[in-house]
């Protein structure tokens with residue numbers, strides 16, 4: 001009997017040792033990963049020195065500070081700062097991250113921030129903002145998780161935006177309508193029809209071409225009967241029309 005009990009005891013001890021080893025193997029690495037990121041707080045933001053910049057970070061244990069701003073929530077926030085030496089267009093994004101991120105950009109100082117840009121989903125669940133930065137100005141970049149979503153593996157990139165892809169565009173749509181206006185209206189219409197461009201309004205300002213050449217107090221014939229103030233208001237409104245029609 002003694003030998004049977006001894007064998008059972010040894011078997012039980014062996015099982016306990018195996019369980020303890022398994023627990024050690026499972027929990028110790030997770031404790032090691034579950035560190036609060038060094039840039040959890042805005043006061044300890046990671047300073048970005050040069051572009052392009054990319055950081056990969058586990059934000060599982062990042063926290064939300066009481067004064068963290070809102071950008072689709074403010075879960076699991078981490079912070080970066082960048083001060084460009086000259087005016088520059090910047091692209092900050094979380095492409096490649098493993099969770100539902102947000103990204104936002106601020107000027108000002110901690111506790112008194114002004115939001116410059118904020119994005120939740122730009123590509124899938126990842127986020128991107130593109131903004132014009134002023135040389136010498138410090139920008140705070142907050143990467144967070146969407147409301148109550150958990151953190152994960154963050155990939156934070158700050159770079160100059162890539163150039164837009166070249167697209168074949170018919171030359172007629174690029175023609176400046178104010179440049180294509182010729183001296184004679186008939187020639188102008190014929191030229192527009194020959195080019196096969198869009199509607200005539202897209203090629204010509206809606207104001208008589210003569211008006212654009214007038215200066216100072218000269219008044220088109222149709223406006224002469226209005227009072228001085230009325231004429232000025234009408235002229236001012238008419239002279240704004242070409243800019244509006246060409247900007248669309």
Ligand SMILES: [Ca+2]
Nearest residue numbers: 040063064077
């Ligand atoms: Ca935080």
